[in-house]
Amino acid sequence: MIVGIDLGTTNSLVAVWKDGGPRLVPNALGSFLTPSCVGFDTDGRVLIGEVARERLQTHPHLTAALFKRYMGSARIVRLGDRDFRPEELSALVLRALKEDAEAFLGEPITEAVITVPAYFSDAQRKATRAAGELAGLKVERLLNEPTAAALAYGMHEGQRETQFLVFDLGGGTFDVSILEMFDGVMEVRASAGDNMLGGEDFATLIADLAFSTGIPDEARADAVFMQRLGARAEAAKRELSAQGKASFEISWQGSQASVELDADAFEKLAEPLLNRLWRPIERALRDARIRAADLDNVVLAGGATRMSMIRALATRMFGRFPAVGLNPDEVVALGAAVQAGLKMKDKALDETVMTDVCPYTLGTEVVRALEQGGMAEGYYAPIIERNTVVPVSRVQRFHPVHPQQRKIAIGVYQGESRMVRDNIRLGEVSVPIEPGPAHEGGVDVRFTYDVNGLLEVEVSVVATGEIQRLVIESGQAHMSDEEIARRLAALAALKIHPRDTLENRTLLARAERMYEQLLGTARDHVGQMIAHFEQVLASQDPRLIARDAVQFRDALKAIESDSYFAPDRID
Amino acid sequence: MTTPWFLSHLGLDASAGEREVKRAYAQQLKAIDQATDPVAFDRLRQAYEVARGFVADNGQPTAPTALDTGNTPPAPRSEPQQAVDGHQPPVQEASHLDTPTTLGRRALDRFCYRVHGGDDADIARELAASLADLRLQHPGAKAVFEEGLIERLAVGGMRQRAAVFRVAMDQLGWNDLSHFRGLGAGGGAWIEAVERQRHTLSQSWDGPRLMVALEAIVRGSPMHDHLDTWHAANEALSRYPQLMALYLTPEQAAEWARQYTRRPRAEASAGPGHRIGWLPLAILTVMILGMIIRAFE
Numbered sequence: 001m002i003v004g005i006d007l008g009t010t011n012s013l014v015a016v017w018k019d020g021g022p023r024l025v026p027n028a029l030g031s032f033l034t035p036s037c038v039g040f041d042t043d044g045r046v047l048i049g050e051v052a053r054e055r056l057q058t059h060p061h062l063t064a065a066l067f068k069r070y071m072g073s074a075r076i077v078r079l080g081d082r083d084f085r086p087e088e089l090s091a092l093v094l095r096a097l098k099e100d101a102e103a104f105l106g107e108p109i110t111e112a113v114i115t116v117p118a119y120f121s122d123a124q125r126k127a128t129r130a131a132g133e134l135a136g137l138k139v140e141r142l143l144n145e146p147t148a149a150a151l152a153y154g155m156h157e158g159q160r161e162t163q164f165l166v167f168d169l170g171g172g173t174f175d176v177s178i179l180e181m182f183d184g185v186m187e188v189r190a191s192a193g194d195n196m197l198g199g200e201d202f203a204t205l206i207a208d209l210a211f212s213t214g215i216p217d218e219a220r221a222d223a224v225f226m227q228r229l230g231a232r233a234e235a236a237k238r239e240l241s242a243q244g245k246a247s248f249e250i251s252w253q254g255s256q257a258s259v260e261l262d263a264d265a266f267e268k269l270a271e272p273l274l275n276r277l278w279r280p281i282e283r284a285l286r287d288a289r290i291r292a293a294d295l296d297n298v299v300l301a302g303g304a305t306r307m308s309m310i311r312a313l314a315t316r317m318f319g320r321f322p323a324v325g326l327n328p329d330e331v332v333a334l335g336a337a338v339q340a341g342l343k344m345k346d347k348a349l350d351e352t353v354m355t356d357v358c359p360y361t362l363g364t365e366v367v368r369a370l371e372q373g374g375m376a377e378g379y380y381a382p383i384i385e386r387n388t389v390v391p392v393s394r395v396q397r398f399h400p401v402h403p404q405q406r407k408i409a410i411g412v413y414q415g416e417s418r419m420v421r422d423n424i425r426l427g428e429v430s431v432p433i434e435p436g437p438a439h440e441g442g443v444d445v446r447f448t449y450d451v452n453g454l455l456e457v458e459v460s461v462v463a464t465g466e467i468q469r470l471v472i473e474s475g476q477a478h479m480s481d482e483e484i485a486r487r488l489a490a491l492a493a494l495k496i497h498p499r500d501t502l503e504n505r506t507l508l509a510r511a512e513r514m515y516e517q518l519l520g521t522a523r524d525h526v527g528q529m530i531a532h533f534e535q536v537l538a539s540q541d542p543r544l545i546a547r548d549a550v551q552f553r554d555a556l557k558a559i560e561s562d563s564y565f566a567p568d569r570i571d
Numbered sequence: 572m573t574t575p576w577f578l579s580h581l582g583l584d585a586s587a588g589e590r591e592v593k594r595a596y597a598q599q600l601k602a603i604d605q606a607t608d609p610v611a612f613d614r615l616r617q618a619y620e621v622a623r624g625f626v627a628d629n630g631q632p633t634a635p636t637a638l639d640t641g642n643t644p645p646a647p648r649s650e651p652q653q654a655v656d657g658h659q660p661p662v663q664e665a666s667h668l669d670t671p672t673t674l675g676r677r678a679l680d681r682f683c684y685r686v687h688g689g690d691d692a693d694i695a696r697e698l699a700a701s702l703a704d705l706r707l708q709h710p711g712a713k714a715v716f717e718e719g720l721i722e723r724l725a726v727g728g729m730r731q732r733a734a735v736f737r738v739a740m741d742q743l744g745w746n747d748l749s750h751f752r753g754l755g756a757g758g759g760a761w762i763e764a765v766e767r768q769r770h771t772l773s774q775s776w777d778g779p780r781l782m783v784a785l786e787a788i789v790r791g792s793p794m795h796d797h798l799d800t801w802h803a804a805n806e807a808l809s810r811y812p813q814l815m816a817l818y819l820t821p822e823q824a825a826e827w828a829r830q831y832t833r834r835p836r837a838e839a840s841a842g843p844g845h846r847i848g849w850l851p852l853a854i855l856t857v858m859i860l861g862m863i864i865r866a867f868e
Contacts (some may be wrong), residue, residue, distance in 0.1 A: 278706055291711065353600050353601050355605070370774070374774065376774060389616050393609060416747040418747075422746065448609075450606070451605055451606050
């Protein structure tokens with residue numbers, strides 16, 4: 001059985017292909033969305049999902065979130081006295097999802113389709129695959145998120161001939177894909193995106209307002225405060241979409257800030273971010289050679305497209321209302337399950353096939369002869385042009401600059417700029433060559449880009465037939481097989497809270513977070529409830545625990561929704 | 572008419588239309604495993620892509636315009652609105668709404684009017700504002716604006732062109748290789764040519780001298796003040812036509828050429844040969860020294 005996993009910046013989901021259709025898998029708390037948060041409790045045991053998200057505010061030094069943004073980099077996240085790579089934190093989330101799927105299906109899971117933003121680079125994709133391996137999952141396929149959304153949408157639409165655009169604004173990344181569907185073929189015509197633009201950036205804008213209305217800048221160093229402010233900004237962002245206005249008050253060491261915002265002011269504030277949405281859209285339309293007016297539909301994916309501002313913008317951009325009927329939070333995971341079904345060659349999908357593209361240009365560095373003689377270095381020579389259908393393999397011949405040259409270095413770059421210094425360097429292959437007349441000793445450079453979006457570079461010397469493959473340089477961003485094995489052992493040694501106690505742990509974490517936020521009688525009340533519930537847990541009587549958990553949850557919900565007890569307000 | 576290879580690969584004959592091409596491709600694609608048989612997939616893809624282009628062009632003559640990469644600035648296009656984006660329908664349906672062409676051209680006129688004065692930062696702000704406006708008006712309007720802007724830069728239809736060019740490189744993505752592909756004929760090639768010349772000029776040993784010459788012409792300062800500048804400027808104009816076109820309007824260039832041909836005889840005789848390079852001088856010195864030394868032996 002292969003599962004489909006949407007490993008998101010903010011939330012992750014798992015879905016399976018079952019009984020001829022994609023089905024979402026609920027986690028231990030009964031929810032489809034598992035927050036992509038990992039933390040440790042004071043006993044050194046790992047907490048994943050909702051419980052960790054609650055503890056972000058109470059225990060920021062023991063909890064991590066948004067680590068998808070660092071995938072493929074050498075950045076280390078420190079939790080308590082332990083260091084983690086972003087791959088490892090992602091692996092812990094994947095492991096929790098895997099266990100949920102196993103509980104749902106009643107069979108062990110070893111293979112998965114994992115989604116990545118279409119605009120993820122080679123290093124980010126390799127890191128995602130490593131995360132899968134660390135979680136004990138063989139990654140059958142890395143699937144681009146907008147393509148996954150399109151697959152789910154295509155299943156929904158049936159066999160109609162159509163072309164549409166997927167607008168995928170997630171927690172941390174933005175992707176656009178244009179697709180064409182005919183005769184059961186789902187073809188991605190073009191993808192473009194921005195890896196550093198997502199819903200979290202809109203919340204950050206609101207959070208920053210607190211600093212311009214009374215909170216001193218020193219407060220930025222206070223992790224507990226920043227988490228609290230972030231949560232408040234996130235809530236305000238949602239409220240703005242629902243009610244058209246939002247306000248909150250927050251205090252730090254005696255200084256107070258009150259933030260008040262309506263939809264118009266928020267849109268004005270977010271203008272720089274909104275402007276950044278345009279470039280990928282224009283590029284994708286241009287690459288697909290399709291006019292906005294020719295699109296039959298616009299599909300929204302990613303939780304951030306719930307923002308009313310984004311919906312209005314999409315409507316304005318394309319002169320039509322976006323497609324409704326699919327939940328933007330769930331559509332990517334459903335599409336991953338469809339891909340898993342395709343992989344398992346399920347009968348219901350016999351007539352469906354999908355092709356995807358490489359969303360960026362890949363090339364090498366060359367020296368150019370100038371018009372007046374002389375040489376200029378640093379020019380970019382594309383080998384695979386962006387939005388070429390994958391899998392693809394392209395070869396080009398290059399010649400050494402100097403006749404006495406004994407070595408030729410092939411730099412591997414990703415990007416669209418004319419000069420390599422403005423593109424992303426992926427690595428370098430160096431091959432020895434026979435010195436001699438420059439034109440005889442050329443090299444053939446072959447770039448192969450597979451369906452998973454992973455690149456292989458092969459350089460062969462024409463004269464000798466010697467072949468050299470890409471070695472990613474020591475930028476420690478890449479994990480070797482031995483390192484994966486070592487980290488796998490380290491992760492296996494971590495103690496994880498058993499799935500069946502997760503619900504009660506989450507309740508306690510939420511209560512503790514509220515206790516820190518509340519003041520006065522409400523605080524006392526929550527404190528008493530926590531003490532009582534801990535006593536009940538200690539009794540180890542399952543019936544009693546189950547009954548009290550329900551009461552406890554309802555009581556907490558009542559306090560949270562009661563504006564009189566609204567956090568941070570002094571009675 | 573024999574069947575082209577791409578149609579026979581798809582099992583079709585020369586009469587096939589778009590519908591048949593898509594259906595044949597879909598059928599063959601389902602029989603191939605992309606992950607394990609990339610070679611067969613690649614061949615099918617190539618056949619399909621060529622075939623689709625072929626059937627789309629069938630019946631309607633297309634004249635692919637050769638990109639202008641020569642040393643002459645591209646000729647002004649008489650009807651820029653036709654060159655937009657290639658897919659622009661020739662006839663817009665009558666509507667009470669403005670067409671993207673009208674919107675784009677109106678915004679361009681306003682932009683050109685506003686950048687008469689002001690420095691780089693003002694121009695950058697104006698351009699950003701114009702682009703933001705266009706986006707809200709119509710998705711196609713920006714392409715019209717961009718096409719028109721390139722044309723005006725190329726033919727000298729606006730002020731502050733060098734500064735506008737710098738700002739547009741940044742904001743319109745003119746530094747982006749494949750961005751050119753989507754631009755109309757000549758536009759991308761012109762930008763590429765300008766950038767190449769700019770690079771060459773900055774690398775060449777007489778770059779600063781040529782730029783001084785150019786500024787002298789732009790200011791219209793009296794030429795006989797710097798004899799050297801006459802020839803340097805002439806060189807610059809012939810060697811870097813695209814780059815120079817950014818700085819000079821056609822009228823300025825014509826006026827300068829007129830002055831150059833009518834320059835006083837004394838200055839004309841002080842042509843480029845007037846300056847003796849350091850290399851012959853050095854050789855001469857070495858030879859004389861050698862003779863002197865030999866004479867002493």
